[in-house]
Amino acid sequence: MKRSDFAIVGGGIAGLTAAITLERLGIDYRLYESAPELKGIGAGVGLAANAMHAFEYMGLREEIEQLGHHLPSFNLWDEKGEILLKPDTQKIAQTFKQENFVIHRADLHAFLLSKIESSRISLGSRATRFSMENKGVQIGFERQHAAECEKLIIADGVHSTLRQQLIPNSKPRYAGYTCWRATIDNSKLKIDKGIEVWGRKGRFGLSPLVNDRLYWYACINAERNSKEKAAYSVRDLKNVFVGYPDEVQHVLAQTQDSDLILNDILDIKPLKRYAYGSVLLIGDAAHATTPNMGQGACQAIEDAAVMLSVLRKNSTVSDAFTEFENRRLSRTRYIIRQSKRIGDIAQWEHPFAVFCRNSLMKILPYRWSQKPIAKLLNADFMKSN
Ligand SMILES: Cc1cc2nc3c(=O)[nH]c(=O)nc-3n(C[C@H](O)[C@H](O)[C@H](O)COP(=O)(O)OP(=O)(O)OC[C@H]3O[C@@H](n4cnc5c(N)ncnc54)[C@H](O)[C@@H]3O)c2cc1C
Numbered sequence: 001m002k003r004s005d006f007a008i009v010g011g012g013i014a015g016l017t018a019a020i021t022l023e024r025l026g027i028d029y030r031l032y033e034s035a036p037e038l039k040g041i042g043a044g045v046g047l048a049a050n051a052m053h054a055f056e057y058m059g060l061r062e063e064i065e066q067l068g069h070h071l072p073s074f075n076l077w078d079e080k081g082e083i084l085l086k087p088d089t090q091k092i093a094q095t096f097k098q099e100n101f102v103i104h105r106a107d108l109h110a111f112l113l114s115k116i117e118s119s120r121i122s123l124g125s126r127a128t129r130f131s132m133e134n135k136g137v138q139i140g141f142e143r144q145h146a147a148e149c150e151k152l153i154i155a156d157g158v159h160s161t162l163r164q165q166l167i168p169n170s171k172p173r174y175a176g177y178t179c180w181r182a183t184i185d186n187s188k189l190k191i192d193k194g195i196e197v198w199g200r201k202g203r204f205g206l207s208p209l210v211n212d213r214l215y216w217y218a219c220i221n222a223e224r225n226s227k228e229k230a231a232y233s234v235r236d237l238k239n240v241f242v243g244y245p246d247e248v249q250h251v252l253a254q255t256q257d258s259d260l261i262l263n264d265i266l267d268i269k270p271l272k273r274y275a276y277g278s279v280l281l282i283g284d285a286a287h288a289t290t291p292n293m294g295q296g297a298c299q300a301i302e303d304a305a306v307m308l309s310v311l312r313k314n315s316t317v318s319d320a321f322t323e324f325e326n327r328r329l330s331r332t333r334y335i336i337r338q339s340k341r342i343g344d345i346a347q348w349e350h351p352f353a354v355f356c357r358n359s360l361m362k363i364l365p366y367r368w369s370q371k372p373i374a375k376l377l378n379a380d381f382m383k384s385n
Pocket residue numbers: 009010011012013014015032033034035044045046047125126127128155156157158160161162179181217263265282283284285289291294295296297298299300
């Protein structure tokens with residue numbers, strides 16, 4: 001039976017950044033990933049200042065910045081194109097020492113992978129269970145022999161099989177809306193700003209990327225696993241978003257059916273623990289959140305930076321895992337709850353509720369509307385408790 005000091009299950013952003021942390025520390029590990037190939041599926045991903053600071057702590061910031069795009073502005077509009085919120089991007093960039101930054105997932109994945117020894121990765125390895133033994137942890141797989149390790153890092157995402165074995169009532173929760181994403185050519189459109197539109201039929205957001213690409217997302221209220229929505233083509237989406245601002249129409253006109261990626265939006269109820277002796281939960285497996293604050297991947301990256309800090313500091317791994325839990329629980333809990341609240345309000349459909357929300361947003365003092373993001377970015381997540 002194979003044995004390593006650490007095992008990581010899951011090769012998403014959380015698993016790969018955790019692997020970089022272990023590489024930095026010279027720790028022996030293996031990473032088990034169920035997919036036959038590791039690549040970033042999805043469209044763009046926004047990395048806020050906190051994620052970039054975490055990358056800086058890991059010594060990766062400068063290289064990552066070469067791969068993405070700094071957004072000069074990101075505004076929130078109503079469906080007529082009137083401004084609901086216009087964050088002062090320059091001031092935010094000065095305060096938090098980072099401009100809005102977006103990157104394509106595939107580019108981020110490829111970069112993270114390039115920092116890991118490929119011989120440490122086992123692809124096509126779907127973990128199905130684990131057991132804590134006296135001398136470590138045994139991991140069972142779908143189609144291969146079990147593996148043994150001293151410490152297990154669970155990073156298998158929101159649907160995490162291993163988390164649900166550990167905490168059976170931690171099933172993913174459906175947020176009530178489903179989300180299409182696509183990456184398209186921006187060479188003719190030349191859209192150079194980020195926009196999110198809140199309307200009665202749903203939300204539509206878009207953001208330019210490097211190399212003349214652009215990604216967009218659209219969230220519509222729907223039943224969970226809706227077969228009707230799964231069959232939607234670009235034409236159906238054009239019908240939904242008819243009357244939305246020109247940018248939305250242009251972007252949809254440029255999109256092919258084969259570009260569409262559909263996901264129901266999920267999170268998990270905040271957990272009470274992330275550390276279980278020799279086992280640690282990270283990333284979406286630990287604290288999956290709705291994407292309304294753009295923080296899911298950012299929090300996975302923070303996890304890796306905090307893991308680097310606690311493993312450097314503590315003499316035993318169990319103490320390091322406990323400190324990790326103490327430093328991560330309340331911050332990630334806040335994000336899950338706040339992000340869910342924002343999504344609930346953003347997805348309102350009733351015309352009167354939407355009218356009241358939009359009217360209020362137009363007169364709300366700027367500082368008040370920025371409170372959740374300021375709370376998030378002002379906190380020093382690298383500080384020990
Ligand atoms: C529409 C949308 C938009 C988003 N936008 C943003 C954004 O702008 N900014 C941001 O910060 N976040 C964003 N997020 C959130 C972000 O995508 C996630 O938080 C992040 O990808 C989580 O990474 P992860 O590695 O924890 O999980 P995942 O990406 O889910 O990776 C888990 C990995 O584990 C593997 N796996 C699963 N089960 C097993 C198993 N049993 N055995 C072995 N391997 C397994 C999977 O194949 C996968 O590779 C968005 C999410 C959505 C849905």
